[in-house]
Amino acid sequence: MRKSLLAPGAAAALVLALAGCAGADDAGSSADADSTDAGTEWPESITMSLVPSVEGENLAEALDPLTSYLSDGLGIEVEGVVANDYTATVEALGADQAQVIITDAGSLYQATERYGAELVLRDVRFGATSYASVAYTNNPDKYCEDEPVLATYEASGIELSYCNGLEEAGAAATGQGPAATDVFGDLAGADVALQAATSPAGYQYPVVLMREAGLDTDADITQIPVEGNNNAVLAVANGDAEVGFAYWDARTTVTEEVPDIADKAVAFAYTDMIPNGGVAVTDTLPDDLVAELTQLMDDYADSSDEAADVMFELVGLSDWTAETADDEIARYGEILEQFAG
Known part of the structure; x- marks a missing residue:
């Protein structure tokens, strides 16, 4: 207890x-x-558990600016502790060893379902709180109902190819799914590059959609195992697989190796949006403390240039937002349960 x-x-x-x-x-x-x-009395201190992007000797230095900012803003001590993995953040919250966790989407779902935690913030990366898994192909004649068009991936300024109405020609690509998922049934008999079964974009979301389209993903397709989003794209570009799945838009990671990637890998479908992680708090904290903590963390990235740098280096984020889109976390939980055990 x-x-x-x-x-x-x-x-x-x-x-x-x-x-x-x-x-x-x-x-x-x-x-x-x-x-x-x-x-409603506030505790004298609270503990925050997270899995930082940095390693080794830099941990204390990386955590201190954030915890100091929160301590000063709240008027109580905020201690940061490092978890070995995202699952450990959930267990720390469940054991009341941590009252605040910064963790991935799956762990947010587990924390809310198992321990009644409250989701208060979502991670923002490059302006987005979620992303689609993309179906790429080197055979647009089979999977595209229209001619591929070029749209700009604004994060890198690169023009990439899309069909089936995913993006508007000459515009900035949005990467918003689900879209064109009715073509997933056409993957029967195809060689499909899939990542590890723990990968949401490289395996879980695509497999669920293929199953919903009536495919037996163990028998109706030939799975081509790959490691990493870049290799899923390369498998398509090099002809090792007819279709591959990776996050939007992983083609930007291979443009040096494959300058004509827009010709060799066309995006033809988007899955449901896969949520970024975020921040959850235990239900033992007073509401007014949670409200102030949430506001402080929401404001952190904009509080100084140093804070923005620390946030990116610490947890790989550009911001947090109070627009939590709980439905995306719930959908993620449903998909995770299909792969449990």
Whole structure:
């Protein structure tokens, strides 16, 4: 059983209530008021668990600017602890060893489902809180109902090819799915480059859509195992697979190796949007503390140039947002459950 941060206050309220049992009604009312006050009392410190992008000796240095900023803003100590992996952040929250976690989408789902945690912020990377898995092909005649068009991937300024109405010719690509998923049934008999079964973009979301299209992904396609999003794209570009799946838009990672990647790998479908991770808090924290913490973290990246650098170096993010899009996390959880065990 988790020990509440407010246990001392609750115990004090109980003593007051017992002491007032033999008194008048107004004494009982006073005890109730004391209990209410105790219930919103802030703890002297809270602990934040995260999996940083940096390693080794830089950990303390990387964590300190964020925790110092939060400590100063809240007026209580905020301690940062490093988790070995994202699952460990959930277990730390469940054991009340951490009251705030910065973690991936799957762990956010587990924290909310298993421990009643509250999702308060979502990660922003390059302006987006989620991304699609993309189906790429070197055989557009089979999978495209129209001629491929070029649209610009603004993060790198590169023009890439899309068909089936995924993007508008000459415009900035949006990468918003799901789109053109009705063609997933056409993958029967194809060689398909898939990443590890733990990869949302490289395996899980595409496999679910193929199954929903009626395919047996163990029998109806030939799986070509690859490691990494870049290799999924290269498998298509090099002709090792007719179709490959990777995040939007992984083609930008291979442009030096394959300058004509827009010709050799055409995007023909987007899956559902895959959520970035975010920030969750335990249900033992007072609401007003959660509100102030959320606002401080939401403002952190804009608080200084140093903060923006620290955030990117610490957890690979450009910002947090309070627009949590809980439905995307719920959908992610449904998909994860299909691959549990």
